[in-house]
Amino acid sequence: MDTPREGKGRLLAVAIDLFYTHGFNAVGLDRILHEAGVTKTTFYKHFESKDQLMVEAVQVRDRWEQEAWMRAVEQRACGEPRVALLAMFDVLDEWFNAPDFGGCMFINAAAEFPNPADPVHQAAMAHKASFHDWVTSLAREAGVPDAARFVDQYVMLFEGALVMRQAHARNDAARIARATVELMLGPQPTATPPRA
Secondary structure (H helix, E strand, C coil), rough: CCCCCCCHHHHHHHHHHHHHHHHHCCCHHHHHHHHCCCCCCHHHHHHHCCCHHHHHHHHHHHHHHEEEEHHHHHHHHCCCHHHHHHHHHHHHHHHCCCCCCCCCCHHHHHHHCCCCCCCHHHHHHHHHHHHHHHHHHHHHHHCCCCHHHHHHHHHHHHHHCCCCHHHHCCCCCHHHHHHHHHHCCCCCCCCCCCCC
8 A cells, every 4th residue: 555645645544554563552643643744733634633543544444455355356256256255365365474464454443442332443344344245245146055154154264364364373374264165165066068
């Protein structure tokens, strides 16, 4: 994610990077202003408080991450929903083995702000809800039987892989989960030959 040179975009980009690397509560407003190279006057032109900045940072990261994931999955799946369901874990595996992996920002945000009424928590859960909707759409397009049950299991494997990688430093967590999804999907259906 490129850092804009000025204004609100720069503040958000710097804040996202700091929150992702160090956590939300560990990063003070003064540090964000220092690293963004802006004054408090400039900050308050764009945000009422650090709380508002945190919510918008999660929302911006959500939009950026959704676009990046969809692009990466589509490059591997070429419009095949069944392949996309597996490709999701290939993208996850690539991320797990990247040098800048720092965990899931949305899980981290929900953990730091556990109250479901907290706006930061709600912004993080909106990301998770969008992911659930995306998987549901792919499962239906792929003709998965009992799609609702499949999606619950799929999302549990995806989220579990994130925790396994972050908490247990298992770089292979996505590959382990992918193998289970392959079993859940079963063999690739064969096309029915046309009648003569």
